[in-house]
Amino acid sequence: xxxxxxxxxxxxxxxxxxxxxxxxxxxxxxxxxxxxxxxxxxxxxxxxxxxxxxxxxxxxxxxxxxxxxxxxxxxxxxxxxxxxxxxxxxxxxxxxxxxxxxxxxxxxxxxxxxxxxxxxxxxxxxxxxxxxxxxxxxxxxxxxxxxxxxxxxxxxxxxxxxxxxxxxxxxxxxxxxxxxxxxxxxxxxxxxxxxxxxxxxxxxxxxxxxxxxxxxxxxxxxxxxxxxxxxxxxxxxxxxxxxxxxxxxxxxxxxxxxxxxxx
Amino acid sequence: xxxxxxxxxxxxxxxxxxxxxxxxxxxxxxxxxxxxxxxxxxxxxxxxxxxxxxxxxxxxxxxxxxxxxxxxxxxxxxxxxxxxxxxxxxxxxxxxxxxxxxxxxxxxxxxxxxxxxxxxxxxxxxxxxxxxxxxxxxxxxxxxxxxxxxxxxxxxxxxxxxxxxxxxxxxxxxxxxxxxxxxxxxxxxxxxxxxxxxxxxxxxxxxxxxxxxxxxxxxxxxxxxxxxxxxxxxxxxxxxxxxxxxxxxxxxxxxxxxxxxxxxxx
Numbered sequence: 132x133x134x135x136x137x138x139x140x141x142x143x144x145x146x147x148x149x150x151x152x153x154x155x156x157x158x159x160x161x162x163x164x165x166x167x168x169x170x171x172x173x174x175x176x177x178x179x180x181x182x183x184x185x186x187x188x189x190x191x192x193x194x195x196x197x198x199x200x201x202x203x204x205x206x207x208x209x210x211x212x213x214x215x216x217x218x219x220x221x222x223x224x225x226x227x228x229x230x231x232x233x234x235x236x237x238x239x240x241x242x243x244x245x246x247x248x249x250x251x252x253x254x255x256x257x258x259x260x261x262x263x264x265x266x267x268x269x270x271x272x273x274x275x276x277x278x279x280x281x282x283x284x285x286x287x288x289x290x291x292x293x294x295x296x297x298x299x300x301x302x303x304x305x306x307x308x309x310x311x312x313x314x315x316x317x318x319x320x321x322x323x324x325x326x327x328x329x330x331x332x333x334x335x336x337x338x339x340x341x342x343x344x345x346x347x348x349x350x351x352x353x354x355x356x357x358x359x360x361x362x363x364x365x366x367x368x369x370x371x372x373x374x375x376x377x378x379x380x381x382x383x384x385x386x387x388x389x390x391x392x393x394x
Numbered sequence: 395x396x397x398x399x400x401x402x403x404x405x406x407x408x409x410x411x412x413x414x415x416x417x418x419x420x421x422x423x424x425x426x427x428x429x430x431x432x433x434x435x436x437x438x439x440x441x442x443x444x445x446x447x448x449x450x451x452x453x454x455x456x457x458x459x460x461x462x463x464x465x466x467x468x469x470x471x472x473x474x475x476x477x478x479x480x481x482x483x484x485x486x487x488x489x490x491x492x493x494x495x496x497x498x499x500x501x502x503x504x505x506x507x508x509x510x511x512x513x514x515x516x517x518x519x520x521x522x523x524x525x526x527x528x529x530x531x532x533x534x535x536x537x538x539x540x541x542x543x544x545x546x547x548x549x550x551x552x553x554x555x556x557x558x559x560x561x562x563x564x565x566x567x568x569x570x571x572x573x574x575x576x577x578x579x580x581x582x583x584x585x586x587x588x589x590x591x592x593x594x595x596x597x598x599x600x601x602x603x604x605x606x607x608x609x610x611x612x613x614x615x616x617x618x619x620x621x622x623x624x625x626x627x628x629x630x631x632x633x634x635x636x637x638x639x640x641x642x643x644x645x646x647x648x649x650x651x652x653x654x655x656x657x658x659x660x
Contacts, residue, residue: 284483291449291477291554292497293470302496306487382487 152243156211172354181358188340188362195339196366198255201325202262203319203370209263211312217271218278218304228275231268239264243330258330258339265326266319270312277311278304313378320374340366397552397584398425398448403457405443405610416609417443421457423603425584430575432587432595432602434641441588442556448586449554451474461550469552473501476545476583477541480557482537484529484544485642490515490605491525493601494544501548515543518577535566544579553578553585560590568629571597575624592645596637597624604644614644 154174160166161173217224236349242264246257281303289299295351335343340363347356403421408414418440425431435442440510446452448459450466461469465505469475476497484493494515495508503511529537538558545553548640559567571594578585590596599618606613618637620628628634 235606282481282483284479285485286483287446287451288477288483289500290451290480291470292500294500295471298500302499303485306485309487352401 168319169351171355172357175362176354177357180354181361184355184358187343188359189339190368191340191343191359192362193254194255194336195324195327195331195341195363196257198330198339199262199323199366199370202259203266203323205259206263206266206323207270207316207319210267210315211274213267214274214308216329217275224279228272229270230286234268240326240329241333244333247334252334253336255336256333258327261330262323262326268320268322269319270315273311273315273318274308277308280362281307294340310378310382313374313381316374317371317378320370321367324363324370327361396424397427397462397466398423398586399458399460400424400448401442401458401460403444403447403454403459405440405447405452406455409455418447418454419609419611421610421612425586428582429601430587430599432589434589434595434602434645435605435610435613436607436645437612439605439607441605442612443557444605445554445573445586445588446526448474448552449477451610460476469494469589473497474551475546476550476553478538478541478549478553478555478558480560482483482534482541484537484540486529489526489528490521490532490540493500493529493540494547497544497548511547515547518546518580519543519573528566533566535562535570538570542574542577546581546583549581551584553583556588557590558587559594567594568626569606572625574598579623592638592641593629595629596634596641602641603638604641606647616640616644 158173158175161171169325173181208358213227217227222380240261243257250256286299286308289303294302316361328338328344331337331339332345335342337343337346340359344356344363346361347353347359400421400423403418404416405418406416421433421444434445435441443452447454448461448466450459450470459466462474464472473590485496486494491512492507494512498508498511512525513522516525519542521536521539521543524532524536529540532540538561542558545555559570562570574585575598577583585598587595587598596618598617601658602616602618603612604614604616605611616637619632620633620637
């Protein structure tokens, strides 16, 4: 067996064993103490409901996933545009950055309640705006950092070669910002899914995973609610994995590794 | 013709403010074409500042710098310079070959011409097998050789180096010094070299400029003039040791007027 596959087993096996043991313990506790289904459903029941309702869950996941994806793309785009403006104009940076950091610290997604008032009750727009806002600030702060925190030697060297500001931007600042962008996307991808779910708690159409979870709990269909939670987990996980894969493609070799070591 | 003519240069930071620092006062220095000159002195003597003034990365408070018969700024815009720093300053997102091609890209060369020159430079620093490696896959000494190859890629008439071997171990360092000398001999490049090490300065240079701090000024210029080609045997040469002593004594003179720190005396 090659050392590579051995190291893969070494990194995958412990969490896999722990996960299986955890689910088994859950099942045993529910069965052993004879817990009522409205208190805690056993994993076997949740899995059964998941397979029974797979079409409904998939439909709801498409609604939430579309909201998350549109918000993610739009927020990432706007965040990048703004970060270029910030790195170009110092005063704008001094103005916006503290605000962006402060806004990152407060749960701005409650704004969705206000946004719901502004659009039709069945509109998906408020949820998408909400995801856009959350992603926008994450991307803005990180990419702006990547564009400005370049190694001074690099800039000095470019200047000694009589490079223009545009050349320094294209050949130093933008390549330097690429790993920062992918770090931001890796944080934003799960955050966009979470924001899409939470936005559904504030009313509007009952068509996404978040609203299905609440409505099933309200109807005491505990196991079905858990099945939707499982669907939500899988959706968030798939967003994260895609962003992680993209990072590997866009930053070849040990580039990402190197950047992490530097931090 | 002299490659660099420095006349009455003074450099002050925070001019006119309460925290004004006089980094350099009244520097006069003339460096001949093809000459190798080292700047040595304790921390804070302004040797790096002087290098950056020659490179036109800083503009002097007063005085004039003429490079190849034109202003330092014009020389920079004409890309007469190659620079190398203590940190190799390689771009980790570019391969070794692409790093060397960078100054040529800025000059607007087409791809075939760039690749040909990069191949030529890699042969010069004996790294042809590593063209497609990334910098972090190379050792510190190899990275520094790539940085030197990049600095030399435009065939600059002037090479400005700020402690380029400072982060290397002693063995690699001596090896790099010999390589640098043979490269410069082959290309006829004028070199201004900032260092902390007395033996390094003596081994490499035609002249060693000893500087003193607060305010930075030229304390003494030691003419090395060792006969013949420099090689590893030079390091055991009696004249070599005499010159090291001369530089050391010049630095002691500096020490009497101010406390010397950061000089490697090995």
